[in-house]
Amino acid sequence: MPNETAASRQADEEKAYEAENYSIYLHMDGVKCSTAWRLGSYGVSGVLSSDMKTHLGDRFSLPKKLVERLSIELGHCLNNDDDVAINLLEINxxxxxxxxxxxxxxxxxxxxxxxxxxxxxxxxxxxxxxxxxxxxxxxxxxxxxxxxxxxxxxxxxxxxxxxxxxxxxxxxxxxMSPRDKRRAHDKRRQYIVETCCYAWKDAGHSLTYTTFSDGRRGGQRQGILIEFIQTVVGMITVPSHGLSGETIRRDIDRFRDALAHEEEEFWAPPEFGNQYT
Missing domain, CATH: 1.10.167 (Regulator of G-protein Signalling 4; domain 2)
Incomplete structure (x- = not known):
């Protein structure tokens, strides 16, 4: 009888354990990503070499300190330490x-x-x-x-x-594969494009691009900002390659919308009365 009771108790505990359900969110690379980023732990040294930083500064009229900061922030985007939390995917x-x-x-x-x-x-x-x-x-x-x-x-x-x-x-x-791979999104790419956009904006350049018709719906994207981002991406991918112009366009638009919303919230007037009375 004691053995039966212990076995029964264990069976009940297993059923209760299996019935418990929840989801966690873990960082995963490579689930839905066609870009081979140069992942690593770069710290304050940044990801860009001296020659790369010089080229970016000269080609795109960027101050040296800004390029140094860009290199460090790009390194953060490419961080692959154990505690990194960038591409968070649901595991049920x-x-x-x-x-x-x-x-x-x-x-x-x-x-x-x-x-x-x-x-x-x-x-x-x-x-x-x-x-x-x-x-x-x-x-x-x-x-x-x-x-x-x-x-x-x-x-x-x-x-x-x-x-x-x-x-x-x-x-x-x-x-531990993701619950729904269709929802996977390369957040590293998004953060890298956003980091480039912040640097571009801080340098006093406009966040714009142009479109020319190449026979496809929406045309092709080009412009100095697109070129800057493509140059940076080429420096931090192995082997070196670029992104789709349309993908960059979407990320730029997302960044501009978020920036406009952020500034609107920051500068919004008080809802009631006068803020000084």
């Missing part, structure tokens, strides 16, 4: 756990049918996370399975047992 707990179980069922089936090699199984298992584990003990199950695979030349019965235990333990191995 219930969905992540279920997707993890689904992948584990597939891996167990493939491994038992000898349809995959240990290295392939290891690569797939490394995609999972113990983030939603119910206890510290449960959180050790995935690392243990990974360690066993790393040190094994074959998929042994012990590894099969470890995978089964992972599958049966709620939250021990979750698939």
């Amino acid at each position: 707990r219930t969905q992540a756990i279920e997707k993890g179980r689904k992948l584990l069922r597939k891996l167990i089936r493939q491994s038992k049918n000898e349809a995959c090699k240990p290295q392939e199984l290891l690569a797939d298992l490394e995609k999972l996370s113990p983030f939603f584990a119910a206890s510290p003990e449960d959180a050790t199950l995935l690392p243990q399975a990974l360690s066993a695979l790393e040190n094994s030349e074959a998929i042994t019965p012990d590894i099969h047992a470890a995978l089964e235990r992972l599958r049966r333990t709620p939250g021990a191995a979750a698939d």
Whole structure:
């Protein structure tokens, strides 16, 4: 009876744990991004080399101090430290756990049918996370399975047992891919364009661009601001490449709208009466 009571209690706790649902937001790079940014930890040195800064200053009539600040702020946009929070994407707990179980069922089936090699199984298992584990003990199950695979030349019965235990333990191995990849947005690009726009504005230049017809709807975007942003982007991508002119146009428009709204709120008159009485 005591054993039945303990087992029943454990089953109830597992059901309650699985019923709990919420979402978290984690930073992720590369989910929906065609731009290979030069990510790193640049600190006060900034991301731009001396030659790059000199070129930007000379070509676009930018003060030296402004270019130095631009380099540092671009470095912040490209920061890839562990505590960075730029591209925040929703991870739903219930969905992540279920997707993890689904992948584990597939891996167990493939491994038992000898349809995959240990290295392939290891690569797939490394995609999972113990983030939603119910206890510290449960959180050790995935690392243990990974360690066993790393040190094994074959998929042994012990590894099969470890995978089964992972599958049966709620939250021990979750698939942390975003809930909806369609909502993913390259915030790094947006922040980089905005940083360029701030520098451009602070240099006394106008936030404008021109459009010429090239046979496509909306035409093609050009102008000295577009050229400046494209030059900067080329300096901080590997291999060096630019962005779509239309993409830059949308980011510039978004920046101008936000700036206008910000200034309107800052300079808005009092709603009632006179502010001095």
